[in-house]
Amino acid sequence: MVTGSTGMAPAAEWRDVAVRYPYAEADAVGPVTLDVRRGEVLLLLGSSGAGKSTLLATLTGLVPQTMPADVSGEVRVFGEAAASRRPAQWSTTVARLFQNAEETLCGMTIGDEVAFALENRALPVAEIEARMAAAMQAVGLEPQERGRRTMALSGGEKQIVALAALLAQDAALVVVDEPTAHLAPAAAARLSELVLARKEGRSVIVVDHRLDGLVGSVDRVAVIDGDGRLMAEGDPRTVFVTHREALAAQGIWRPVATELSAELAAAGMMLEPTPLDIGEAIRGLEGLAPDRRAAARPQVARFVSERLAQPAQDHGAVAARLEGAACAPFLGPVVLENIDLVLHTGEAVAILGANGAGKSTLGASLAGLLRLKAGRRDGGPGGMAFQNPEGQFVAGSVGEEIAAALGIGARGYDLPPPPPPCKAWWRGRTTTHRDDPGHGAEADAARIAAVLRAWRLDGLAARHPFELSQGQKRRLALACLVEPARFPLLVLDEPTAGLDAAGVEGLSRVAQSLRGRGTALAIITHELDFALATCPRAVIVGEGRILADGPCPALLADRDLMRRAGLETPALLDLAAWVEAIAAVAAC
Amino acid sequence: MLSALHPLPKLVLCLAWIAASILVFDAVFQVATILVAALALVLAERRSPLLVLALMVPFALFGFGFLTTSVLFRQESDFALKMSSETPFGGAALSAGIVLFLRAIACGMVSALFALTTDPGRLIKALMLSWRLPASIGYALFSALHLVPDLAAEARQMRLARAMRRGRPPRRIPGPGEAASLVVPLLAYAIRRASRSAIAMEARGLGARPHRTVTGAPVMGRRDAVFVVAAVVLIGASLAAAAAWGG
Structure with missing residues (x-):
């Protein structure tokens, strides 16, 4: 048995573990050999579909005992074989926070939810009450909120309640699987802080793509490659530097600060130690000699400007306009009033706000999918990528789904007709489709293959859309919306949720290309860095109305506005502020 | 007020009242049941009378089927009508169709009373x-x-x-x-x-042990006892009214 530094068995260990699901031709993950030491925080990284969640599910025997699969190798938790207990019996040792709390809450009230795991252990009522009170206090819930119905909570509140339930378990090993994917930045930061807070004897395994600013709390990073094998592990400062190119090639998340550090190093300026977040990077820059600092400024300015979307040179025609609109969700009450908003062709606008602010309702109203309760909408029909991609799928396989979207093959569904031939600006020729390869079965197959390739869905044509990973589902839904080029306005609702770094970068390029061909974009997102990279303009939603409408960097830099809207200023803008401060000093 | 009561005695009494409504083939008893349920919702639960009336509509539509069947197919249902008139509380004053109609509303209203005053959790x-x-x-x-x-x-x-x-x-x-x-x-x-x-x-451990703690469950109290007594008295009074003014 492999032991940790203290001589005791590791909190978790996988020895040559490989998992293959029934009827699958390849392993979902593995073989992987990895330890999680007692008391450490391990960040598990990997591209979308790499098998991270499967690997975590083997820890408590959910795979293969609940989800059938062939598991080879050895999985042990605190020295005990995972298979020695039923999955439910591991709840005393391992607590797990799932990605989507909405689907995993089981109690009717907050109190029920927090007490659930403790009740299952048959603990005395007094102990349950004490643990509940402590856990609720830790996450900022008032005691009188115990009786609140969980069904009436917003998405962010549900995730906070799920976290309180996790803390109440007081397990020695905590496993969190992308807990912040659907949360507004302020809520996500709070949740990450609580999960990663140091506690004697507690080990944490975290899978997340939004650790910028919090990666400093991580002791070790393990990276699973696209083939489901361990490609790197070690101290974050080492892994993100020595494996930078390999991580980029695999489309795996890297901290923005290490990217900056690498670019400065290439220009001969070393930041010591290698920064893991923007705050550390700024401190490193401040520590440089004045001449080196001045030399670093243009490099840093370029780094920042590359991550800010450039505004369009001139406004195109109006793609959609809302005037005095009262917006309500389908069959629901009005949530936004007096909305005046204009989107022009070729423009990209970020719709930002806290969970439950009414962003999705505004997006659907803008796309003309919801009837307004008051006011008017002008403009053609818009397309929308919904938060849950599964709701968009209508076909039995990925290939059929794409064929349906493109209006080709046996099933054209009821899509509106393709637009008339137009001048494709990027090639200077007339076409009905970007890669129109002609007609007939072969041409159709080629078009479908091209879409699969472009959206990294190769080899998945025969799979049912529901069998895909979250990231793959998201890419398929976006491909089906974007590729037909039918809508002058596209509303993308949380398009980055579930996507890995490569997926997000690819989506940024697609957004740029769509803007280039005159499509208006409204992007609803909690990823403020993505908003900065794709949208020159932002609309901040809160208090039942539009709080602000203006240039994205300027609005996001307004800390009072951000606080009011339940958001946080992205760290990248701190870097932009540093550049301006240095420039001002130089000018003096 | 009824919402604060323990759900189980309420459930037992509602089931008992529904059973009585099925067994007692008498219009007066059915009307008394409807009135008790409606008044409980309006007076004790502060529900709008309009809402209570609206609640009766689907049950009335359902009961209307019994009424029309009874009137249109009297010959075919002769045996059932004869049987109903021989029940201990059977009434001859009103037609069997009307009793069936009222019974559908009465059972529905008692169910609605329970559903509207009971937290499922x-x-x-x-x-x-x-x-x-x-x-x-x-x-x-x-x-x-x-x-x-x-x-x-x-x-x-x-x-x-x-x-x-x-x-x-x-x-x-x-x-x-x-x-x-x-x-x-x-x-x-x-x-x-x-x-x-x-x-x-x-x-999260469901099924890990044969027994588990249950927190936050309702506790039986004095007001539940008062409710049970009051409900039994009301059922008895309704039965007495049926016996006196019914068949």
Whole structure:
């Protein structure tokens, strides 16, 4: 048995573990050999579909005992074989926070939810009450909120309640699987802080793509490659530097600060130690000699400007306009009033706000999918990528789904007709489709293959859309919306949720290309860095109305506005502020 | 007021009243039952009288079927009518159709009284604690309660996605074709959602031990005893009224 530094068995260990699901031709993950030491925080990284969640599910025997699969190798938790207990019996040792709390809450009230795991252990009522009170206090819930119905909570509140339930378990090993994917930045930061807070004897395994600013709390990073094998592990400062190119090639998340550090190093300026977040990077820059600092400024300015979307040179025609609109969700009450908003062709606008602010309702109203309760909408029909991609799928396989979207093959569904031939600006020729390869079965197959390739869905044509990973589902839904080029306005609702770094970068390029061909974009997102990279303009939603409408960097830099809207200023803008401060000093 | 009562005595009494309503074939008893339920909702629960009347509509429509059947097919139902007139409380003053009509409303109103004054969470917890309902079934019921609004939200999103493909907003009420096309995707969603809930509950220890603690379950109190006595007296009074003014 492999032991940790203290001589005791590791909190978790996988020895040559490989998992293959029934009827699958390849392993979902593995073989992987990895330890999680007692008391450490391990960040598990990997591209979308790499098998991270499967690997975590083997820890408590959910795979293969609940989800059938062939598991080879050895999985042990605190020295005990995972298979020695039923999955439910591991709840005393391992607590797990799932990605989507909405689907995993089981109690009717907050109190029920927090007490659930403790009740299952048959603990005395007094102990349950004490643990509940402590856990609720830790996450900022008032005691009188115990009786609140969980069904009436917003998405962010549900995730906070799920976290309180996790803390109440007081397990020695905590496993969190992308807990912040659907949360507004302020809520996500709070949740990450609580999960990663140091506690004697507690080990944490975290899978997340939004650790910028919090990666400093991580002791070790393990990276699973696209083939489901361990490609790197070690101290974050080492892994993100020595494996930078390999991580980029695999489309795996890297901290923005290490990217900056690498670019400065290439220009001969070393930041010591290698920064893991923007705050550390700024401190490193401040520590440089004045001449080196001045030399670093243009490099840093370029780094920042590359991550800010450039505004369009001139406004195109109006793609959609809302005037005095009262917006309500389908069959629901009005949530936004007096909305005046204009989107022009070729423009990209970020719709930002806290969970439950009414962003999705505004997006659907803008796309003309919801009837307004008051006011008017002008403009053609818009397309929308919904938060849950599964709701968009209508076909039995990925290939059929794409064929349906493109209006080709046996099933054209009821899509509106393709637009008339137009001048494709990027090639200077007339076409009905970007890669129109002609007609007939072969041409159709080629078009479908091209879409699969472009959206990294190769080899998945025969799979049912529901069998895909979250990231793959998201890419398929976006491909089906974007590729037909039918809508002058596209509303993308949380398009980055579930996507890995490569997926997000690819989506940024697609957004740029769509803007280039005159499509208006409204992007609803909690990823403020993505908003900065794709949208020159932002609309901040809160208090039942539009709080602000203006240039994205300027609005996001307004800390009072951000606080009011339940958001946080992205760290990248701190870097932009540093550049301006240095420039001002130089000018003096 | 009724909402604060322990759900189980309330459940037993409501079931007893429904059973009495079925057994006592008398219009006066049915009217008394309807009045008691309606007054309890209006006076004790502060529900709008209009709402209470609206609640009666579906039960009245259901009961109307009995009435018309009884009138139009009197010859065929002669045996049933004869049997009903021979019951201990059977009444000859009003037609059997009207009694059947009133019985449908009475049973419906007692059910509505229970449903509108009982928190489902408290009921399930009480069933788990007092009547040994297995936790796996109790939490499956909780999960089903969570699923209903989620299913509705999913259906709304699917309808919006389909509306987008058609290029126009969805109709308020889906047509038969659209409704039929939603059945399979919604069923698939419900199955996946239920699977995820089951996995999450298992990961949190449901079923790890043969026994579990139940916190927050309702506790029987003095007012429950008062309620039981009052309800029994009311049933008795209704039966007496039926005997006096009925058949």
